Amino acid sequence: MARHTVHVLSSGWEFKSEADEKWLPVSQVPSNIHTELMRHHLIPDPFKDRNELEVAWVAERTWSYRTTFTTPSDGGRARGVKVDLVFEGLDTFATVTLNDRVILKSDNMFVEHRVSIEHLLAENADNVLEIVFEPARRRGLELVKAHPEHDFIVHQTDVTRGPVRKAQYHWGWDWGPILLTCGPWKPVMLETYVSRIEDIRVDYDIHMSQGAATVLEATIHAHVLGPAAELEVELVFPGEHVQALTLRDRRDAPHSGSSWRYTSTKLRSENPQLWWPRGYGPQDLCEVRVRSIAGDGSTVLAEEKKAIGFRKAELIQEKDQFGQSFYFRINGVDVFSGGSCWIPAHSFLPEVSPQHYRDWIELLAEGNQTIIRVWGGGIYEADAFYTACDELGILVWQDFMFACASYPTYPDFLASVETEARQNMRRLRHHPSVTLWCGNNEDYQLVERYNLEYNFDSDKDPQSWLKSTFPARYIYEHLLPTIVQDESPSSALYHPSSPWGNGRSTTLQVDATVGDVHQWDLWNGEAKPWQRLPQMGGRFVSEFGMVAYPHVDTIEQFVTEPAERRAGSATMDFHNKAVAHERRLLAYVGENFRLVECQWACRGDPLAAFAHLTQVLQADAVGAGYRSWRRHWGREGARRCGGVLVWQLNDCWPVVSWAVVDYYRVRKPAFYAIQRAMAPLAVGVARKFHDWTARPADALWRRNTGHVDHRTALTDISFDVWVASSKLETATGKVVVRFVSIRTGEDVRERIVEEVEVRANGTTEVLVGCKFDWDKASVAEPEHFVIQAALWVGGVQVSSDTSWPDPIKYLDFPDRGITVKTPSQGLVEVSAAKPVKGFVFAERQGVKLSDNGFDLVPGDEPRLVRVEGSRDELSWTFVGRS
Structure with missing residues (x-):
């Protein structure tokens, strides 16, 4: 009897456009049309220069892919063997023909299709498979016109993306290009089988109580197609402990033919090995193995395996002194969630x-x-993404794919969304890393901005929502939570939107007392100084960020004309999609740094100098956000902030953006600022902030700006010092606070030494509102100084932080006395005779540093940096270098 076999149709494909007669070979499938055209030198690389404009025509054409395959030797209806074509993903409007007969029409990039074809296969000839892709924007425009009952409100991009179930960022974003590609973006497979295991689901509960054993109770469900007599199931725990059972409890599934659902009896295990987020415990994974057994009791017809981790995940939203909490509790332990937002890693996903x-x-x-x-404007990522998160202990907040729009709810659209959501939940629900499913990204901001109908407290009737001016509420507050409960009742959490605070918190009106917030009064909105970030938080900051240039090596890869390699050139501006970036980036840099330094710093390279200042600005802002909001983690029962997610980790093409790591995986200094702020034990220091400039949005604004007294930065100084910990046990150490002259590098007063017992999994306040008294200083006149706080545990400095007077541009940095040594292969040692702001090594692709973008304080431990992948001397700069 035939077993289940899979043949991936990856080679032998060819493509052409509607305007061409000649077919050209495809490199391989998965594929998309832009990469194939590039490989044939028919279009330039759209990532370079302004070539994005030169390839816009590609999105306007219809494109076809085709291949041939032979009929499987064991195919045929007479023997009961099924033959299916499986399309894991077609982007997006696709018509599929087999031997000139239409077998599929697809209009959702996120949906997998399975088509039974044994009755269509050729007996004595090759089978011809062809896929025709129509332009997404043209079809989107047709759908908009076909549904005048909906107001298609779409932010960031063209209105046509609203009714199209395609990766929304393909229409462009404020960090990405407009590249409306198409093609078979996931594998195409030919499957033959008598019996097939269509789905496996493991429902479980973890019972935890103090002083008692942790108990795991699990039930295994399987959906099988074909004449299976029984299922054999093995649950393999770490250490190869195997628990086996046979599933005979079956019932008809809601499909015609021999389709069965099997359910195991409940399994029980005491003190199981659980899956933990990194830093909190091991990432133990089990394997579920299911075999379909024929009527003879021994023949294996099909087999499936899934890795699964058992963990108890809770989203804690309780009333407290700050409003209502918002943080994750994993296996009974509160977890501060410091991480990043993720966009697709490439505009062309098969790459x-x-x-x-x-x-x-x-x-x-x-x-x-x-x-x-x-993020909800991209894709449900590949299995490899989530597997890596499982194995490395990274929690995943998974948006459904809706972003910045008022989406329609006509019946065909809702049906497609339901299929999309169920399929992807079934694919991903066994990953222990996937902790939260979220309805959308920023769609509720349109309610406030356009005064759409939305009565969260009084209107609880889902059918009425469909008739309102905000019908998508039906998707986020009824359809999707129902699907989450159906498909993963025991292990998945659901949140209607990001941001969301019980119907109140949006990106326009941040409510810091409830839910998660997107804090865009930094950069966007009022464009407040980054120094105000400690007062701009919330219960969970799920977006915030600052734009910065990538390193020059990256810039040189996407700007090929030397004359265009300058700040503000047409090409550089083209590779910065952020709204009003010309004003905002210059404003932020100009407020904090001397722009004239860009004319001579970085060995005479003005572009490198400007890029460096933007990077230091981003690192200062992002680092301040993580340090100050992690400080608000507080203690059990007083979790004022439960997490921080920078917008964004990565880029989909080489660009100037909010990313802390660029398209080539070259890290910006902000990446290291997060790394230091999120260390298991991290000390923080912050001084009282004095505005030195006034803005139209400020309450103090008036024509006479004399109220801004720059002398207060010298005379009114107070500061806080704290230690944040993610360790599950207390730590004993000492905090040393120093006050170091920027002019001389000498201490301006004696240091403060505090013995500390650092609270486990929380924040320990060391000094609060500590006033600096010049009468106790060792200098005759007040002068600017750096405050450095260092945490020592067991005689080792485990963390340090510095606080500088603002703005940096008012300070002078003559002769810093920097020393860079290489004490051994792959190790660099950096020290200075006077305080240094923003010391940055120039990074490039293939080089990996353990630290970068740091400040230097004389008398401190030398900064040791491990270097991998570079045999050349590293170039470096710092703020004020001449």
Whole structure:
């Protein structure tokens, strides 16, 4: 009897456009049309210069892919063998023909299709498979016109993306290009089988009580197609402990033919090995093995395996002194979720390999991050992404694929969304890393901005929502939570939107007392100084960020004309999609740094100098956000902030953006600022902030700006010092606070030494509102100084932080006395005779540093940096270098 076999149709494909007669070979499938055209030198690389404009015509054409395959030798209805074509993903409007007969029409990029074809196969000839892709924008425009009952409100991009179930960022975003590609973006497979295991689900409960054993109770469900007599199931725990059972309890599934659902009896295990986020425990995984057994009791017809981790995940939303909490509790332990938002790693998705995904998640883990948010304008990522998160202990906040729009709810659209949601939940629900499913990204901001109908407290009738001016509420508050409960009743959490605070918190009106917030009064909105970030938080900050240039080596790869390699050139501006970036980036840099320094710093390279200042600005802002909001983690019962996610970790093409790591996986200094702020034990220091400039949005604004007294930065100084810990046990050490003259590098007063017992999994306040008294200083006149706080545990400095007077541009940095040594192969030692702001090594692809973008304080421990992948001397700069 035939077993289940799978043949991937990856080679032998060819493509052409509707305007061409000649078919050209395809490199391989998965594929998309832009990469194939590039490989044939028919279009330039759209990532370079302004070539994005030169390839816009590609999105306007209809494109076809085709291949041939032979009929499987064991195919045929007479023997009961099924033959299916499986399309894991077609992007997006696709008509599929087999031997000139239409077998499929697809209009959702996120949906897998399975088509039974044994009755269509050729007996004595090859089978011809062809897929025709129509332009997504043209079809989107047709759908908009076909549904005048909906107001298609779409932010960031063209209105046509609203009714199209395609990766929304393909229409462009404020960090990405407009590249409306198409093609078979996931594998195409030919399957033959008598019996097939269509789905496996493991429901479980973990019972935890103090002083008693932890108990795991699990039930295994399987959906089988074909004449299976029984199922054999093995649950393999770490250490190869195997628990086996046979599933005979079956019932008809809601499909015609021999389709069965099997359910196991409940399994019980005491003190099982659980899956933990990184830093909190091991990432133990089990394997579920299911075999379909024929009527003879021994023949294996089909077999499936899934890795699964058992963990108890809770989203804690309790009333407290700050409003209502919002944080994750995993296996009974409160977890501060410091991490990043993730966008697709490439505009052309088939170019992202499993190893690329692994490299990205390893980078995240190296940066002391514990969570990643898959943003709703991209894709449900590849299995390799989530597997890497499982193995490395990274929590996943998974958005459903809706972003920045008021989506329609006509019947065909809702049906497609339901299929999409169920399929992807079934694919991903066994991953222990996937902790939260979220309805959308920022769609509720349109309610406030356009005054759409939305009565959260009084209207609880889902059918009425469909008739309102905000019908998508039906998707986020009824359809999706129902699907989550159906498909993963025991292990998945659901949150209607990001941001969301019981119907109140949006990106326009941040409510810091409830839910998660997107804090865009930094950069966007009022464009407040980054120094105000400690007062701009919330219960969970799921987006915030600052734009910065990538390193010059990256810039040189996408700007090929030397004359265009300058700040503000047409090409550089083209590779910065952020709204009003010309004003905002210059404003932020100009407020904090001397722009004239860009004319001579970085060995006479003005572009490198400007890029460096933007990077230091981003690192200062992002680092301040993580340090101050992690400080608000507080203690059990008083978790004022439950997590911070920077917008964004990565880029989909080489660009100037909010990313802390660029398209080539080259890290910006902000990455290291997060790494230091999220260390298991991290000390923080912050001084009282004095505005030195006034803005139209400020309450103090008036024509006479004399109220801004720059002398207060010298005379009114107070500061706080604290230690944040993610360790599950207390730590004993000492905090040393120094006050170091920027002018001389000498201490301006005696240091403060505090013995501390650092609270486990929380924040310990060391000094609060500590006033600096010049009468106790060792200098005759007040002068600017750096405050450095260092944490020592067991005689080792485990963390340090510095606080500088603002703004940096008012300070002078003559002769810093920097020394850079290489005491051994792969190790660099950096020290200075006077305080140094923003010391940055120029990074490039293939070079890996353990630290970068740091400040230097004389008399401190030398900064040791491990270097991998470079045999050349590293170039470096700092703020004020001449």
